[in-house]
Amino acid sequence: MDYLIAKLKKEKENPYEKLWSGDTEIYEMPEDLGGAIPYEADRKLDDDEWFKIENFTNQEYCIDIIKSEFRTPLYPEINKARTSEIEFIFDYSNGVYYFQRILKRNLLVQKRLTLGDNISLDNGERSIVINDLPDALFVVESNILYFKKLENITAIFNGIEIMYKEATKEETEDFVKNSFIELGQNYSVDKIKTMNRKRIAMAIETLKTFDNNQRKEVLEYTHKYYPHLEYEVDKEIFTINNENEMKYLLWGIEQRYYTTPITKEKRVANSVSRI
Template identity: 30%
Template sequence: MANYIYGKVKRKQNMFRVIETETNVYDIGQLNLNGIDYNPATLIENEEFYQVTSFSTSGFILEFLQNDIDSVNHDQISQADLKKLSFICTVQTNLYFFQIINSSFYISKKWFSIEELTIQTEKPIITINPCADTIYDKQSDILYFKRLPAAQKIFKGMDQLYRVATEDETQAFLNNDFLDVNNGFLTNNVSVPNRKRIALVNETLSRFTNDEKQAIYDYTNQYGHVTYQNGKFKIETDDDLKFVLWGIEQRFYTTPIGAEKRVANSIINI
């Protein structure tokens, strides 16, 4: 069965046909597509993937993926446009492997083949990574990826899966009555990671009853890194804020043996 590589050229809307080959670009037999539903609080191992299910209805899918692909409907890419690729897509059966292309993938040095011992000078090449940036399984309608910033470069809008709190949202959070924020600590002192956490915990807090909120404050105070007086956490630094946000996310735990207090760096719901 023929495999195809298509390419997206910068500032052009259509996908172009690049190569038709009988060679498998990716070893599907060694591929373990067992994804974890994307959650910014979850860190994956090197061999794991995040996943977005029902991707065709997510609003991020490319038109290229929505219809059956027929290579004759795609123009052959020109030599000039090969130097303007933003990403390529390798199609093998129902799997679509996407790789971002940047200057590091272009090699134009002098080289020689082990099989043909002649110097090559005018044959620049584009390298293909052994692991794609994103993989779309059309049959199951699942998108797999390892890094959201990379997936966002191909599927525009996916950054909304991990949103940063706006200036107004950040200020509104600092105005909460369970925080005593130092006058010198302003919204521009809040780091990007904490802004991302604020975007998440705002939704979490909105679901809690008053009793549940108090239970969260007491739980956070048990781990004692931030001063808690008169029902308020004293916020003087970005680290103070991070600790309180971790508490709202219920990341703290005590080991059953040794009673060590720890913070979970990654969370997977089970």
């Protein structure tokens, strides 16, 4: 039996109400969860990959409904007048919670022709579009949450955005004070945007593991692979004039530049995974 539950935006005391129950599966269990990887902010997934968070119920951003046994009497039937207030839905089926955030594009109110065995006119009943894949799914037995895009589930699991680590303004200011960085006249800390702040957060952690010789090596490596960056070899200083140049420097610190072994082509890895 499948149970489809809605979370209402403005309701605080009892925000969950039942939308539907039946023997028809709303979502299917994906077959490609076996290769799921722990979340990495700068990792781009292939189409058949998922991120995972293990031991999920012990995380501070886990929601209460999945910390205890699912019980249908806890969820009253939804008042149809409140369907426009749905924030997200979840489907519970055989020990798995499937979550989908509900955006305006998922709520339809328009006339449609239903092309079944008999063509019929739908006069504009409100409907919810169910996506082929859930935004996240939680497997009770293994205590693992699976998802593809963290930004799609921040409205479901409040606080999970802490995993989407971004350097603070103070951390960013400290980073650009490194002796190997000089900002151009028209570029400042205030102009460093979200994606580079995320890269800076990773670069800070990477640099902590380097000794002085390794720092020098990574600067030479960056200059070798990306000579378009302005670099004073004697002083070991990169002058960074814009967001793209900052990105190229940060890619160097993360050692993302490489040469293909056969064709000797120089490339940059937009996404990496440790093996």
